[in-house]
Amino acid sequence: MKRRWELTFQKEYEAWEGKSAALRELACLRVQFPAILQSVRDGDLLAGIASYRAVGFSPKDDEEFGWYLRPGMMEKEIAEAEGEERAELEVVRDYFLSRRGKAVTRACMDEETNRVLPSDDLEDDYPAYPLYRMTGCIVDYHRLLDGGIPGLREEVRAAARKNPGHEDFYEALLGALDLLADCCRFYARQCAELACQAGDARQWELRTMAANLEAVAKRAPQTFWEAAQLSWLYSIVAHTLDYGRMDDYLGTYLARDLKSGAVTPELAQRIVDSMWLLIADKRTTVHGRVMVGGMGRRDPESADLFIRYAFEATRHVRRNEPQLSMRWYEGMDPELLHLAMRLLGEGTTFPILYNDDANVPNVGKAFGVSREDAEQYYPFGCGEYVIGGRSFGSPNGVLNVARVLELTLHGGKSPDTGRQIAPPCGESFSTFEELYAAYLASAEHFIRFLAKQEAAEYEAAGKMAPFLLLSLCYDDCVARGEGMFSGGLRYLGGTLESYGNITASDSLLAIRKLVYDERRVPLRELVRALDGDFPDEALRQLCLDAPKYGNANREADEMASRMHDDLCRLVAAQAEANGLSTYLPVLINNDHNVKFGKHTGATADGRKKGAPLTNGNSPSGGMDRSGLTSLLTSMASLSGEQNAGMVQNLRLGKDQLIRCRDKTEALIRAYFSLGGTQLMVTAVSTRELRDAMARPELYQNLFVRVGGYSGRFISLPRPVQLDIISRTAYGEA
Amino acid sequence: MLKGMIFDVARAAMDDGPGVRTTIFLKGCPLRCPWCHNPESQRFSRESARDKYGKPVVYGQELTPQEILAIAERDRSFYRLSGGGVTFSGGEPLAQAAFLAESCRLCHEAGLHVCVDTSGFASEEAVHAVMPYVDLFLLDYKQTGEERHERDVGVPLSPVLDTLALLRREGKRVWLRCPIVPGYQDRPEHFRAIAALEREYPCIERVELMFFHTLGRHKYAQLRRRDPTADLTPFTEEEKEAFWRRLNDDEAQMGIDISERI
Ligand code: SF4
Numbered sequence: 001m002k003r004r005w006e007l008t009f010q011k012e013y014e015a016w017e018g019k020s021a022a023l024r025e026l027a028c029l030r031v032q033f034p035a036i037l038q039s040v041r042d043g044d045l046l047a048g049i050a051s052y053r054a055v056g057f058s059p060k061d062d063e064e065f066g067w068y069l070r071p072g073m074m075e076k077e078i079a080e081a082e083g084e085e086r087a088e089l090e091v092v093r094d095y096f097l098s099r100r101g102k103a104v105t106r107a108c109m110d111e112e113t114n115r116v117l118p119s120d121d122l123e124d125d126y127p128a129y130p131l132y133r134m135t136g137c138i139v140d141y142h143r144l145l146d147g148g149i150p151g152l153r154e155e156v157r158a159a160a161r162k163n164p165g166h167e168d169f170y171e172a173l174l175g176a177l178d179l180l181a182d183c184c185r186f187y188a189r190q191c192a193e194l195a196c197q198a199g200d201a202r203q204w205e206l207r208t209m210a211a212n213l214e215a216v217a218k219r220a221p222q223t224f225w226e227a228a229q230l231s232w233l234y235s236i237v238a239h240t241l242d243y244g245r246m247d248d249y250l251g252t253y254l255a256r257d258l259k260s261g262a263v264t265p266e267l268a269q270r271i272v273d274s275m276w277l278l279i280a281d282k283r284t285t286v287h288g289r290v291m292v293g294g295m296g297r298r299d300p301e302s303a304d305l306f307i308r309y310a311f312e313a314t315r316h317v318r319r320n321e322p323q324l325s326m327r328w329y330e331g332m333d334p335e336l337l338h339l340a341m342r343l344l345g346e347g348t349t350f351p352i353l354y355n356d357d358a359n360v361p362n363v364g365k366a367f368g369v370s371r372e373d374a375e376q377y378y379p380f381g382c383g384e385y386v387i388g389g390r391s392f393g394s395p396n397g398v399l400n401v402a403r404v405l406e407l408t409l410h411g412g413k414s415p416d417t418g419r420q421i422a423p424p425c426g427e428s429f430s431t432f433e434e435l436y437a438a439y440l441a442s443a444e445h446f447i448r449f450l451a452k453q454e455a456a457e458y459e460a461a462g463k464m465a466p467f468l469l470l471s472l473c474y475d476d477c478v479a480r481g482e483g484m485f486s487g488g489l490r491y492l493g494g495t496l497e498s499y500g501n502i503t504a505s506d507s508l509l510a511i512r513k514l515v516y517d518e519r520r521v522p523l524r525e526l527v528r529a530l531d532g533d534f535p536d537e538a539l540r541q542l543c544l545d546a547p548k549y550g551n552a553n554r555e556a557d558e559m560a561s562r563m564h565d566d567l568c569r570l571v572a573a574q575a576e577a578n579g580l581s582t583y584l585p586v587l588i589n590n591d592h593n594v595k596f597g598k599h600t601g602a603t604a605d606g607r608k609k610g611a612p613l614t615n616g617n618s619p620s621g622g623m624d625r626s627g628l629t630s631l632l633t634s635m636a637s638l639s640g641e642q643n644a645g646m647v648q649n650l651r652l653g654k655d656q657l658i659r660c661r662d663k664t665e666a667l668i669r670a671y672f673s674l675g676g677t678q679l680m681v682t683a684v685s686t687r688e689l690r691d692a693m694a695r696p697e698l699y700q701n702l703f704v705r706v707g708g709y710s711g712r713f714i715s716l717p718r719p720v721q722l723d724i725i726s727r728t729a730y731g732e733a
Numbered sequence: 734m735l736k737g738m739i740f741d742v743a744r745a746a747m748d749d750g751p752g753v754r755t756t757i758f759l760k761g762c763p764l765r766c767p768w769c770h771n772p773e774s775q776r777f778s779r780e781s782a783r784d785k786y787g788k789p790v791v792y793g794q795e796l797t798p799q800e801i802l803a804i805a806e807r808d809r810s811f812y813r814l815s816g817g818g819v820t821f822s823g824g825e826p827l828a829q830a831a832f833l834a835e836s837c838r839l840c841h842e843a844g845l846h847v848c849v850d851t852s853g854f855a856s857e858e859a860v861h862a863v864m865p866y867v868d869l870f871l872l873d874y875k876q877t878g879e880e881r882h883e884r885d886v887g888v889p890l891s892p893v894l895d896t897l898a899l900l901r902r903e904g905k906r907v908w909l910r911c912p913i914v915p916g917y918q919d920r921p922e923h924f925r926a927i928a929a930l931e932r933e934y935p936c937i938e939r940v941e942l943m944f945f946h947t948l949g950r951h952k953y954a955q956l957r958r959r960d961p962t963a964d965l966t967p968f969t970e971e972e973k974e975a976f977w978r979r980l981n982d983d984e985a986q987m988g989i990d991i992s993e994r995i
Contacts, residue, residue: 629811666753666811670753673810
């Protein structure tokens with residue numbers, strides 16, 4: 001009987017227990033690869049598919065990182081195995097239970113942090129939760145491609161000579177490079193074998209792939225196809241889920257090959273399409289981000305050429321991923337923005353647009369880095385910014401600020417269970433400022449512990465392993481002789497995902513106006529109405545009529561800005577105490593606004609109990625009544641100077657995008673000129689969405705942006721669908 | 734203080750002149766077009782209605798020219814990049830000539846691009862009063878033939894043509910806007926007349942066709958008024974397309990620069 005590799009993996013780990021973490025990682029990676037690599041599929045022009053198993057090593061697995069364990073999958077494997085094999089798997093499971101990322105992190109968190117953040121289940125009724133992952137690996141692909149594997153090997157050797165005392169780490173890095181080369185050869189052999197059985201055209205493709213793989217195993221890539229292959233396979237083995245600024249690192253190869261005729265435009269397109277399909281098939285839901293465009297590219301002209309191929313690939317491969325994004329600034333080729341608008345009009349939801357004219361200076365301030373560094377900013381996953389190749393900022397804490405406000409109004413207790421969740425604060429506030437201060441204090445309490453948790457998680461990651469493959473492509477790790485999370489990285493920061501911000505700021509304004517300014521209703525009565533989910537419709541109407549963010553209403557926008565600035569400040573203030581280079585909030589969204597909404601009672605903005613919270617930094621559903629320009633003005637009014645990204649959704653009627661494409665483009669440019677940082681545009685009609693709910697079978701290809709990601713509309717949960725429909729679709733009369 | 738009666742403000746208006754615009758709708762109109770989709774624009778006084786949930790809605794709010802400027806100013810950055818500005822529409826904006834002239838003057842002096850969207854049924858003095866501050870007139874051409882015109886919209890055609898002639902004389906820019914309603918204007922001689930106007934009046938830079946739609950229908954119900962076009966159905970997409978094919982042939986023959994609108 002062939003022994004399962006999982007057991008070998010565990011044995012290797014055990015053998016290195018207490019010795020070198022770097023060599024232990026290498027030994028285990030050697031077991032994991034090529035064991036988990038899958039076959040090249042028919043039609044693939046790039047090799048590299050991995051299928052992660054119940055245990056393994058990865059910067060980010062489903063809900064974990066490092067030495068991870070997927071309990072569900074493991075139990076299934078155990079149940080299916082028999083006799084000795086079953087017993088072996090049980091040993092593996094038990095062994096990693098206490099060594100997995102989650103467990104190591106919890107052990108690194110102090111007692112108080114464990115108490116304030118007791119639950120990992122986002123469906124509980126807490127306002128704050130930790131997340132376990134080392135996510136947002138945006139490596140510097142130039143480091144890999146410029147000199148190829150041998151170039152990195154040289155760099156490691158040179159660093160080792162200069163920097164004695166880190167022998168294990170350097171030895172492990174060299175081993176990791178050998179492993180990457182071995183994976184190239186593994187696929188080269190496979191392609192050669194497959195070629196023997198293939199028809200003429202496919203045979204040529206497979207033989208070229210084999211040759212490409214053989215070549216990049218031993219020298220720097222020279223052609224576009226080779227460069228695409230090496231970067232892709234590296235991403236698979238290192239398990240990065242976002243792919244960097246692809247036009248910047250592949251554009252030069254593409255332009256050169258097209259010019260010399262080494263690749264035809266058709267073949268180049270098929271290679272990019274193949275990459276897109278491979279990314280799509282990873283189905284990460286919130287990752288798969290490919291960036292193009294923007295400031296600070298090495299060879300902008302060639303990069304711009306790649307962008308056209310990227311757009312075309314998105315047109316061909318109509319899937320949720322890659323999340324193609326384009327950084328834009330005034331001065332970039334305007335034709336690219338026209339092409340982007342056209343693509344959006346076709347209903348692709350891509351590219352997501354980023355405004356470098358605002359973001360580069362903002363990132364410089366928020367991260368405290370030079371302009372040169374800031375130009376390498378990169379929104380990964382749902383939209384959290386990091387500095388590509390230089391910084392890490394895993395979003396490992398989530399905070400529901402609408403829930404924090406609810407707790408504040410109840411003296412820190414959960415209104416449902418009476419449990420004391422937030423610090424006690426009394427329930428009567430004689431002025432609005434008193435209430436606001438109590439709210440901020442309560443938020444700060446959770447922010448403080450989420451920051452500690454983030455630091456503990458990095459500590460755990462640092463203890464677990466140096467993350468060799470990533471360390472190779474991040475600045476400073478090789479030179480310093482340290483792994484990513486144990487001092488190698490230039491900037492190790494963190495991010496906190498904040499939800500329900502506009503729900504909270506609109507609610508605060510409604511309370512200020514109704515209770516304190518106009519004295520229409522005493523606070524206690526309002527809170528009672530919230531607890532009862534607005535038994536009195538008239539009071540709810542008063543709440544709904546209070547000014548709302550998103551209408552370019554000064555009071556509402558000011559309240560949103562004030563709360564936003566205060567929260568950003570409180571978060572940022574936690575960096576130093578926790579040894580982080582930065583700690584910044586992000587206003588993004590996946591479907592957490594729906595999830596958290598379920599566990600948040602009625603709110604003073606008129607939202608009913610259980611209804612979704614606001615999405616990212618967008619206004620509440622149906623509130624954006626007074627027009628697209630006022631919405632864009634409101635959205636541009638929140639400062640991006642002290643956070644790591646804000647997501648703004650704009651779902652546009654098809655009509656608007658197609659018939660008024662140029663005007664819509666002008667609107668977007670104007671929004672950017674006002675300081676708007678980002679925009680996700682969806683072209684759909686409400687009628688279509690309703691119809692899609694009724695007849696899903698006809699709408700397989702309808703995608704909507706669900707905050708941070710793009711989702712197939714028909715597979716979204718019903719409340720999310722309803723939430724999307726309730727948001728006003730502009731351009732529909 | 735000088736005030737105007739306004740019934741709506743549309744920000745990010747896409748179809749009321751060049752670029753992205755803010756459209757100010759002035760209340761009150763001497764015409765009664767059966768296809769009017771803004772019945773709340775017709776009376777000069779404030780009026781109230783109920784929406785379908787029974788919630789009261791009031792049409793009509795008095796604003797000063799300064800307030801109008803403040804509203805228009807809010808979207809200045811959007812005008813700049815799109816080549817847009819402010820449009821005064823109605824109702825018939827020239828029916829509140831003094832207020833309109835002052836509003837146009839303020840906007841013009843603030844450097845905003847100003848359009849006036851008019852039925853053309855207005856006194857020469859009114860047109861003269863606003864003219865210096867208006868960059869572009871959007872002039873409706875609703876029907877061909879004196880008799881038909883008067884029968885359909887309730888006022889004679891000649892004052893409209895007088896306005897057009899005045900604008901030509903004064904060297905003002907004009908976009909001609911032509912509603913196309915089933916049974917009213919979908920006749921060859923109407924299109925020939927449009928082509929003739931375009932030839933005769935070089936001030937017409939562009940002709941826009943506005944197809945009949947029913948988006949205003951619910952407002953008749955709200956106001957408890959009879960909808961004169963209740964039994965008309967908008968052109969179907971196929972009809973529109975067939976219509977366009979025919980028009981495009983005509984266009985080639987007649988030299989009309991036709992731009993589609995709803
Ligand atoms: S001129 Fe315009 S506002 Fe007046 S009735 Fe005719 S369509 Fe309605």
